[in-house]
Structure formats: C-alpha cells, structure tokens
Amino acid sequence: MYPFPGKPLIPVYTSEHHGLTGGKGSQPFSIVQSEGALVYEEDLLIPHRKSYYLLVFVRQNQGRHWVDMTSYARKNRTLYFTAPHQVLVKEAPTPFWGTYLTFTPEFLALQQHAALRELPLILNPHHGHELRLSEADWAFAEDMLAKLAAEYQRPGEWQHRMLTAYLTVLLTYLSRLYTEQFTGAEPSADQLLLRTFRARIEESFREQHAVGAYAAQLHISAGHLSEVVKAQSGRPAIKHIHERLVLEARRLLFYTPLSLKEIAFDLGFSDASYFNRFFKREVGTTPAEYRSSIRKMYQ
Template sequence: MNMLSSTPPVPVHAFKRDEASGNNWFTITRSEGGLTYEADLLLPHRKDYYLMVFVRRNQGRHWADGKAYEHPDNSFYFSGPAQMLVKEEATPFWGTHFAFTSEFLALQPSADLRSLPLIQNPHQGHELRLTEADALVVEDLLARLEAEQARPGEWQHRLLTAYLTALLTYLSRLYKEQFTGAEPSAEQRLLHAYQARVEEHFRELHEVGDYAAQLHLSAGHLSEVVKAQSGKPAIKHLHDRLVLEARRLLFYTRQPLKEIAFDLGFSDASYFNRFFKRETGSTPAQYRSNTRKMYQ
C-alpha cells in the first residue's frame, strides 16, 4: 500500500483549563436548561480528552462516528480521544458534563482507571441507559465532584480523584451489564492490543509486520492469533480502519477526494479510489453522494 504520513483535517478540540480552580486535568459543568453548546461543537470534530455527559433531560440529537443518538432521559454518554462527534443543534439541556485528560489517567493514584471498562471500551459503546436509581447515584457523585471543584486547596486533587474513581467504577459496572461478554483471554487481549495499535498508527504503519514488531511478536504469530480470534486477517483490520476514517471524512467534510487520499496517507489518489471501491463496492464519490442523499 502506498502511504504517506499526514495530519487529519477534522478539527481536534483541546482540553480547556478550568481558570477558576486552576485545574489542568478536570472540568465539570452543570446545566439547568441552558444552551451549553458552543458553535464549533455543531461541526464535525474530535477531542483530545475524555468527555462524559449525564443527560437528565434534553430534546436534542448528536452523532458519534456516524451513528445518531436521541438523548432519552437519564442517559449517559462517554467518548474518548479521536472519536468523531457532532451536535445537530443547540437545545435546552438539563444535566452535567465533565471532562478529563489522558494525562490524568496516567497519574497516581488514578492510574488504575485506565483499565476500567468505560475507559477501555472494548465494545466501542457510547451510550448507557440509567434507571432512576442509577441516575440518583450518578447525580450524587457529580454533585460531590462539582462542590469539590469549587474548593481549591491541599485536599482537592485527592478528593476529586476519589469521587471520580467512584463514579467511573460505578459506570463501568453498568457498562459490563449493558455490554455483555466474557472476560477476554490472553489471545483476545492480544487482538485488542493489535486493534489499539492500529487505531494509533493506521496512517503511517501499513504492514502487519510493523505492528508485530511493536508487540514483540513475529508477524506470522500475530496474524494467526488475530485471524483465530476475529475471523478476519490482521491486514483486514487495518484496511477496515482506513475505510472507517475515509467514510468519516467523506460524510462529515467537504474535502476534495485528493485531499482525503493524502490525509489517509495514500500517495496516489487513483490508488485510494481503487482501494475504497475494492473494500466497499463503491467509489469514494459514489459513497459521498449516496450517504448525503440518505441523510438530507
């Protein structure tokens, strides 16, 4: 595959420091019917941080990676860096949203949070449905976080970490209940590790051997395990990730096809066209035209 490294064209929103408390890794905002969405959130974008939103009530809709979510009462939405999001319109919102950085997850004593199902998200979920009892627990923990955020001082970081750990752990239990499946075996963990590396490097690394080297394995062993666990060859995972990104850019942006090809690392636009048609059955231009007609 002829590929070049590139920078993604979709805007990536950086984490905004909480100026009131001076907190560089965590923010929380409650809304009681306000229009809390900034204009740039109404355009396709990614974030370089984790965003969690508890919806008590909101008659709105947003999209995550091409899927629409309607915001039923007592719902909870979670997203991590690189996921593509867009809000359709600003509508009155009752609930709370909070955000934290990847750096926070690397800090002690919060490092174990990285292993929680809500953070790992092995099922690529985005929405949790909360019972009224669940909603009350979540609201209580959010209120404690909000109160502590307003009290800078010696103990603030420890208490914020404690409350956030409790909240993310509680939500992870709900995640496990709503996204069912057995605990992964060693082979399944290797598959997930390969998929995570593909997610991180799919633009510049285009050979299975490159990923095998990162995982300190032979390409043959990695391919064998990935095929056995997923039912499809390791190279197909890479191709599927490229197709997903291409679909995102074709659907969400007005970028010329040549620019999309370059952004995905293809040195030749005609090769990108052939690759996309081979993988999807339609050319990039046909896909863009058909999907926009569908959602008009």
C-alpha cells in the same frame, strides 16, 4: 437537512473552548453541572472533534446529535460518552439538566492513571456511545459526580488524589455496566490483547498499515497476534487496520470537502490511485461514488 461543514477541515475543540472548565481555563480534568442551561455554541452545530474524553450524564434533555455517521435521539437518565478521535455534531441547542465530565488523553497518560486507561469504557472496543442507567445506577453515578464536583472546587495538596480516587470508582462502576450491556462477560487475556491491539491501531493507523508493526509494539510475533485476533474477533488482524482506515476515510468524505488526494495523504497512502483501489476493494464503491451517495442520503 443534515448540516455539512463549510470549512476544509474538521475543527478540534478544547474543553475551554466550549466552557466546560468551570471558568478555570484549559484543564486536564473538568466537571460542569447544568440545571436547564441552554447550551449554545454555533460551532457545535457543525461537524467537529473534541480534544478530550467527554462523558455527558443526561438527567433531562431532548434533541438529536450525531457521532460519526450515526444519529442518537437523547434519552433521560443516560450516559453518552465519546473519545477524542470521533466526529460529533448537534442538530439544535436544547436546555440541559445533567453533568459534563471531561478529561484529556494527557490526563490519562499520567502513571497514576494507568488502570483507568485499560477500563472498557475508555478502550470502548464495541464502539459504544450510549449507556442506559437503571434508577440505582443513576443514583450511584450522581452521588459520585457530586463528590467529584465538590472536590473540583476545593484546590489543595490532596485534590488530585481525591479526584483520581473518585474518578476511578465511577469509571470502574460504569465499565462494569459497559461490559454487561455490550458483552455480558469479563474479558480474558486474549480479549485484553485484542483490545490493546485496537487501541494501538487508534493511535497509529495513519502511520502503520502492517500487522507486523503493531506486533512489534506489543512485543509479540505477528503470527501470534494474527492468531489471537482472528480467534477473538472472527476477522484477520489486517482487517481491523483496514476497517479503521475506511472509517476515517468515510468521515473525511462525509464531513469535509477535502480532495481524494488530500484524504489519501492524510491516511498515509503514497498516492491517490492506491487509496482509490483500497477503498473500492473494502467498501465496494470508489471514494467519489461513496461521497456522492452518502450526502444524497442525508439531504
């Protein structure tokens, strides 16, 4: 049976909380390598979010985990990557061989990391989670991870620059693989605008529900933004905002016992009745009907 939370809110964990900082306390960046350790934290077995970006390079591991409402059977020689806003849960603890790489949004916000923030693997416009690596790709990744791990244990004046340099190479390489696996082409200027629009939605969807508010952030007209987004994605700009609101609503309906009024307030709706009408228009069922049907499905 799929585990449901016993707490009213989805907890948010730091890398320090789950021992992914190498014993160094709360860190903006960390790398931890495992050779068969049985990673077990009881609170990993309930739905939760992480406050950091997590890249898990699986050399060998079995089991299944969930990201939002999708389950993944873990594969060897595979990268699994998640962002802070996603809801995660493991079904059972299993021995793990591989590497955990973490960094926080604050780490990416530093001026010297501006290029990293725009990489496809970080923006993740296709909502990917699993990246299969060839033998050559895995060898490259392991070499870079070894360099990062060695530098991580070598504090000093040049450590941050060296970590940034290695991380830039690794994430750029993985982003090339990401585009090959999910799109097969290099992004155009309009595609980059679409990605930036989606990233801004991720930052502000609770507070901003109108296209014009995002156009103002991007210093362009609402008409131009709508035109580009529709041409690149096939869907109106407002639809992207609504889809993000629906995704978060589904997460809260599935993973938490929050009332419909509490969920509506969390998502920036002025009242529960408006949220109810919005959800039914977008999904085809009321929030209460969705909560009942989705939980029955996974029991």
